[in-house]
Amino acid sequence: MKRDTQQRRAIRRVIEESGRPLGPKEVLDAAQTHCPGLGIATVYRTLKSLVEEGALTQVELPGEPPRYEATGKHHHHHFHCRACDRVFELEGCPEGLRRLTPPGFSLESHELVLYGRCPGCAA
Amino acid sequence: MKRDTQQRRAIRRVIEESGRPLGPKEVLDAAQTHCPGLGIATVYRTLKSLVEEGALTQVELPGEPPRYEATGKHHHHHFHCRACDRVFELEGCPEGLRRLTPPGFSLESHELVLYGRCPGCAA
DNA sequence: CGCTTGTTGAGATCGTATTATCATTTCAGT
DNA sequence: ACTGAAATGATAATACGATCTCAACAAGCG
Numbered sequence: 001m002k003r004d005t006q007q008r009r010a011i012r013r014v015i016e017e018s019g020r021p022l023g024p025k026e027v028l029d030a031a032q033t034h035c036p037g038l039g040i041a042t043v044y045r046t047l048k049s050l051v052e053e054g055a056l057t058q059v060e061l062p063g064e065p066p067r068y069e070a071t072g073k074h075h076h077h078h079f080h081c082r083a084c085d086r087v088f089e090l091e092g093c094p095e096g097l098r099r100l101t102p103p104g105f106s107l108e109s110h111e112l113v114l115y116g117r118c119p120g121c122a123a
Numbered sequence: 124m125k126r127d128t129q130q131r132r133a134i135r136r137v138i139e140e141s142g143r144p145l146g147p148k149e150v151l152d153a154a155q156t157h158c159p160g161l162g163i164a165t166v167y168r169t170l171k172s173l174v175e176e177g178a179l180t181q182v183e184l185p186g187e188p189p190r191y192e193a194t195g196k197h198h199h200h201h202f203h204c205r206a207c208d209r210v211f212e213l214e215g216c217p218e219g220l221r222r223l224t225p226p227g228f229s230l231e232s233h234e235l236v237l238y239g240r241c242p243g244c245a246a
Numbered sequence: 247c248g249c250t251t252g253t254t255g256a257g258a259t260c261g262t263a264t265t266a267t268c269a270t271t272t273c274a275g276t
Numbered sequence: 277a278c279t280g281a282a283a284t285g286a287t288a289a290t291a292c293g294a295t296c297t298c299a300a301c302a303a304g305c306g
Binding site: 077082102105110 | 183184185186189200202205211213214215216217218219220222223224225226227228229230231232233234235236237238239240241242245
């Protein structure tokens, strides 16, 4: 049976409040302000179980370990800041993807990542 | 000083002839047909030095170790076949990326990956 | 409140990709 | 061909993220 622990509550909370995909380390740091003493093992365990029960979605970015965001948002992509290494959500989706697919290939999905500077780092 | 060895020649050759990004294991398998006895250590060493001298470019895809392709092609993206796990090059680039960038963010570059079935696996 | 059992935290352990080690080989200049 | 130095290959060692172990803890029930 699944228990409602402080740790699990803190982890869910920081991800839902952040509005952007967080890595395990980011989750740990943020959740420790609500739940001192929280360990990294619990973060990994909880992220895994939240993904399995569908509450979280793994976000895979090129050359990076996975991050996690709340499930249920509509289709979107991400912006990866090269300066602070944070990842932000983007609205919308580019046009003409089908046009890029050569004959014979069957297109099932796509991933797009924009790179640059976030507002805080662009200054 | 840099020597022209059979191993290095075989590795450059398979990458240039493949026309798609190859991972270290793929390079090893393909190059061994030209250079029997080739070891994985030499593949890693050579890939690294070819990247450093600018002959190869690292291709990072979500959730995958890097692959390598010849430098000098014009801007392009990739198609990742979910069945055979091979990666292919795509021509062209989607429209409207700038439109996706929220105010305050400075866009420097982007990566796009299409997923699906390649011609050989779609059948 | 007290018991049962799932959960936690610290550290050990693992898995995979990559790099270092080192004796041997082989390239390249003479 | 001879020689010195760089390159190679088998294997050990590393890096890193993620998972496992297990004693201590705490959620939830009666």
